Amino acid sequence: MFCSSTSPAVCRLTNRVWGTVVLTVLFAVISGLGIRFGHLRGIAAYLVAVLPALPIIAVIVAFGIFLEEEKDEFQRNLLVQCLLGGIGGTLAATTVWGYLEAFVHAPHLPLMWIYPIFWLFVSVSYPVVRLRYR
Amino acid sequence: MFCTTNSPALRRWVRSCLIGSALVIVFALASAAAFRLWHLKGLPAYPVAVLPTLPFLWLLTEWGRFLAQEKDEFQRNVRIQSLLGGTGGILATTMIWGYLEDFAHAPRLDPILIFPLFVLFMAVARLLVTLRYR
Numbered sequence: 001m002f003c004s005s006t007s008p009a010v011c012r013l014t015n016r017v018w019g020t021v022v023l024t025v026l027f028a029v030i031s032g033l034g035i036r037f038g039h040l041r042g043i044a045a046y047l048v049a050v051l052p053a054l055p056i057i058a059v060i061v062a063f064g065i066f067l068e069e070e071k072d073e074f075q076r077n078l079l080v081q082c083l084l085g086g087i088g089g090t091l092a093a094t095t096v097w098g099y100l101e102a103f104v105h106a107p108h109l110p111l112m113w114i115y116p117i118f119w120l121f122v123s124v125s126y127p128v129v130r131l132r133y134r
Numbered sequence: 135m136f137c138t139t140n141s142p143a144l145r146r147w148v149r150s151c152l153i154g155s156a157l158v159i160v161f162a163l164a165s166a167a168a169f170r171l172w173h174l175k176g177l178p179a180y181p182v183a184v185l186p187t188l189p190f191l192w193l194l195t196e197w198g199r200f201l202a203q204e205k206d207e208f209q210r211n212v213r214i215q216s217l218l219g220g221t222g223g224i225l226a227t228t229m230i231w232g233y234l235e236d237f238a239h240a241p242r243l244d245p246i247l248i249f250p251l252f253v254l255f256m257a258v259a260r261l262l263v264t265l266r267y268r
Contacts (some may be wrong), residue, residue, distance in 0.1 A: 035237045049237035053229040060222045067218070080214055084201070086192050087221040091249050096187045098246030103169055103183035109245050111166055112232030 009069040016062040023055035056115060078129055085125025090118045141209075147200040150193060157189035190249060214261050219259025224252040 003011035034040060034048045063083075072078045094114060100106035139145060165185045168174060174182055204210040228248065234240035 031233070040238075045238040046240070049233045049240075050230055051233075052147055052235045053226070055157060056229050057226045060225055064218070064222060080218070083221060084198070084214070084217060087217065087224075087252070088198065091252060092191050092194055094186075094245040094248040095190045096184055098244055098248070099165075099183050099187050100180070101244070102246060103148060103165060104179045108242055111228045111235060111243055111245075114228040114232070114248070118221075118225060 006074070007070065007072065009066055009071065012069065013066040013077055016065075017059055020055040020058045020062065023053055023058075027055060028052040074133075078126075078133075081129045082122045082125040085129065086122030089121030089124065090093045090114060093117060093121075140231070141204070141206065143200055143203040143205070146203075147196060150196040150200075154189040154193040157192075159184055161189060162186040208267075212260070212267070215263045216256050216260035219262065220252050220256030223255030223259065224248060227251065227255075 001125055003014040005011055005014070031048050031051045035045060038048075040046075063079075067076060067079065070079075094109065094117075095108065097109045101108060139148075166180050168182050169179070201210060201213060204213070228243070231240065231243050235242060
């Protein structure tokens, strides 16, 4: 539906990711409303709070499935290198920020930001990895 | 000294790990002592706070170099799968914890803990990947 790629694995990944994006928004709204109007506490609050994270975890699983399904060795290798670049950048950034929080009282980094930060580093890695294979 | 493997890349990586770990402890103690003794504030406080992260950043680059230099395709593949497993684990955990912090006022997770948590997830993934190839 949203996919113009010739690779069936890429199309399946794209569809899965779009599905999870819709679910993330839906679950975040449900959780927000549940916490705001339901005045939830304790275990119930924890369960509702975790709800929007589930589709995001599904994206991670979808990428794992994609890496198994993708037949093109080169494309798979490219993605793996970008993902490794992403986790390297994320670990570097969070470690530096963690020490800044501990020693110079930098503002707390909300953990929700780590996921977007990871994808930011993945997208920065992509042109670098591609340049390597020019 | 601590490594019995035949792979020069692995030997270099183990040596880097040992040196890096020792440097993290030394730099963290030096930073903590500097803050305690000189009550650093403002701009000079930032480089001192970041000092213990330098061995981490060095280790991350050594990690990349090790993966690039490892000649054994199978071993490299196992390591890459473990790294990806660790990445998935840490992203899922931080996402869940982030929503719990935000919606259910769960206690803050220190960003310094993200690197060790990642290594923990990677070790679990390594075990699972190794079992898969038994």
